[in-house]
Amino acid sequence: MTNRSPFLLVLPLVVCACATTAPRFPSGAVVDMTYPFDEQTIYWPTEAGFQLKKEAYGHTPQGYFYAANSFSSAEHGGTHFDAPIHFAEGHPSVDQIPLEKLMGEAVLIDVTRQCAANPDYQVTQEDFAAWEKEHGRIPDGAIVLLRTGYGARWPDRKSYLGTEERGAEAVAKLHFPGLHPETARWLVGNRSIKAIGLDTASIDYGQSTLFESHQVLFAHDIPAFENVANLDRLPAKGFAVIAFPMKIKGGSGGPLRIAAVLGQGS
Amino acid sequence: MTNRSPFLLVLPLVVCACATTAPRFPSGAVVDMTYPFDEQTIYWPTEAGFQLKKEAYGHTPQGYFYAANSFSSAEHGGTHFDAPIHFAEGHPSVDQIPLEKLMGEAVLIDVTRQCAANPDYQVTQEDFAAWEKEHGRIPDGAIVLLRTGYGARWPDRKSYLGTEERGAEAVAKLHFPGLHPETARWLVGNRSIKAIGLDTASIDYGQSTLFESHQVLFAHDIPAFENVANLDRLPAKGFAVIAFPMKIKGGSGGPLRIAAVLGQGS
Numbered sequence: 001m002t003n004r005s006p007f008l009l010v011l012p013l014v015v016c017a018c019a020t021t022a023p024r025f026p027s028g029a030v031v032d033m034t035y036p037f038d039e040q041t042i043y044w045p046t047e048a049g050f051q052l053k054k055e056a057y058g059h060t061p062q063g064y065f066y067a068a069n070s071f072s073s074a075e076h077g078g079t080h081f082d083a084p085i086h087f088a089e090g091h092p093s094v095d096q097i098p099l100e101k102l103m104g105e106a107v108l109i110d111v112t113r114q115c116a117a118n119p120d121y122q123v124t125q126e127d128f129a130a131w132e133k134e135h136g137r138i139p140d141g142a143i144v145l146l147r148t149g150y151g152a153r154w155p156d157r158k159s160y161l162g163t164e165e166r167g168a169e170a171v172a173k174l175h176f177p178g179l180h181p182e183t184a185r186w187l188v189g190n191r192s193i194k195a196i197g198l199d200t201a202s203i204d205y206g207q208s209t210l211f212e213s214h215q216v217l218f219a220h221d222i223p224a225f226e227n228v229a230n231l232d233r234l235p236a237k238g239f240a241v242i243a244f245p246m247k248i249k250g251g252s253g254g255p256l257r258i259a260a261v262l263g264q265g266s
Numbered sequence: 267m268t269n270r271s272p273f274l275l276v277l278p279l280v281v282c283a284c285a286t287t288a289p290r291f292p293s294g295a296v297v298d299m300t301y302p303f304d305e306q307t308i309y310w311p312t313e314a315g316f317q318l319k320k321e322a323y324g325h326t327p328q329g330y331f332y333a334a335n336s337f338s339s340a341e342h343g344g345t346h347f348d349a350p351i352h353f354a355e356g357h358p359s360v361d362q363i364p365l366e367k368l369m370g371e372a373v374l375i376d377v378t379r380q381c382a383a384n385p386d387y388q389v390t391q392e393d394f395a396a397w398e399k400e401h402g403r404i405p406d407g408a409i410v411l412l413r414t415g416y417g418a419r420w421p422d423r424k425s426y427l428g429t430e431e432r433g434a435e436a437v438a439k440l441h442f443p444g445l446h447p448e449t450a451r452w453l454v455g456n457r458s459i460k461a462i463g464l465d466t467a468s469i470d471y472g473q474s475t476l477f478e479s480h481q482v483l484f485a486h487d488i489p490a491f492e493n494v495a496n497l498d499r500l501p502a503k504g505f506a507v508i509a510f511p512m513k514i515k516g517g518s519g520g521p522l523r524i525a526a527v528l529g530q531g532s
Contacts, residue, residue, distance in 0.1 A: 030366050030369070037513060037515060038516070052515075052517075063476075065353060065354065066352070067353075068519070069340075069341050069517060069518060070340045071341065072339075074336045076334060086332070087332060099523075244525070246512055246521045247301070247302045247303060248303050248335070248337060250335075251318070254337075255512045255513075255521070257511065
């Protein structure tokens with residue numbers, strides 16, 4: 001029995017290996033990265049904000065309890081999705097983005113330190129290079145999240161946006177970090193990412209007037225997630241993102257429900 | 267070397283087994299089970315429907331293209347989520363359901379044949395028993411989808427709802443299948459499911475006046491997905507569902523983006 005016992009010992013492990021190669025839906029911890037929509041939800045200074053109307057709440061004549069509401073909103077407010085058509089004529093609307101593009105492996109680039117010192121900070125190619133030096137090249141098909149640290153300021157408009165004023169005149173007073181247009185150009189030319197998101201109100205920084213990072217990314221059909229919550233709970237890599245926007249036909253964007261699943265292998 | 271070569275042969279497989287046990291985000295085919303929100307989207311006869319307002323579309327004075335809209339909607343229309351508070355006082359609103367409850371292994375119970383013969387069909391415990399006889403007991407924590415076949419009728423209101431009339435008087439003319447309240451009672455008492463969904467406008471059938479299946483399920487904090495699309499593309503089991511609703515604070519429900527990932531092991 002000299003040369004048989006090892007086989008018998010190891011065989012169950014091999015069977016187990018086959019079983020685990022059948023994919024199993026991930027069971028890692030889930031981080032909900034979505035702010036609720038309510039009267040505090042931050043919208044652009046030119047927008048009215050989220051409005052909920054209570055249509056029914058209480059016991060009906062038939063005896064059962066019933067609650068229902070209606071609501072109105074701009075597409076771009078709170079935790080939301082920017083579709084390419086938002087800034088790129090002829091490019092996909094929110095309903096035209098396949099969900100495969102909005103799920104999968106993700107990375108987090110933390111620029112909290114840089115942004116703490118400068119509310120007008122724009123994420124540089126060097127920030128990406130520093131991440132890659134430590135963690136390796138951003139994988140093809142990754143979803144990239146930028147953590148500016150501004151999530152800690154939500155829902156204080158003055159601190160989060162740089163101004164609590166409303167209306168068209170307030171736009172020039174916006175101060176918050178974003179992605180530098182040069183970095184956006186480098187990204188679309190040199191990496192193959194599915195989407196990008198961050199914890200500020202816009203992928204372009206508050207002082208932007210031409211929204212060039214939007215233009216560059218959307219011309220390459222890379223959508224953006226804005227006002228993403230809870231980025232402080234994520235590691236630099238080893239997690240997956242699921243980002244499901246409301247399916248508005250022809251929409252330039254819309255409310256987004258976005259979550260991370262931790263402990264995902266790459 | 268008689269008793270060493272088997273070890274050497276098998277070792278790489280064992281290493282491979284360890285690597286695959288590190289979870290990997292699923293890469294199976296994705297089925298989007300969401301209808302777009304547009305002017306055709308079916309709402310309850312008492313509701314106004316989805317309304318999109320074009321706020322901007324075209325080239326700005328600064329030279330770049332820009333498109334943005336606003337919208338209004340009832341919480342319960344199109345592919346949507348029913349939170350327990352919709353029919354169960356003191357129970358969770360849509361923003362209070364952890365996303366873990368809305369992701370994972372799912373099963374599909376097909377009652378297309380029964381519903382083709384009877385627009386007032388209510389899914390029975392026998393339908394569940396027949397599924398379990400063929401596929402095994404519904405796993406704890408599964409998401410259950412009921413396929414009535416009514417998805418093929420969308421977006422024809424007359425065929426899908428039983429009436430194309432609007433207003434309070436039209437409600438008595440609704441005819442479409444749902445889950446029988448007795449089956450709902452059996453389900454909450456005897457199986458441990460996360461959520462339930464179907465391809466009609468309501469988990470209670472069209473002729474319901476007391477919405478008892480809603481009451482029973484929601485009293486047990488089992489939310490419902492309604493007007494779910496593309497159930498004809500799913501197998502009976504071996505897939506996962508991700509159902510992410512809009513995070514309306516205190517909402518009784520809301521727009522839902524729901525997808526299946528095929529080829530998931532159980």
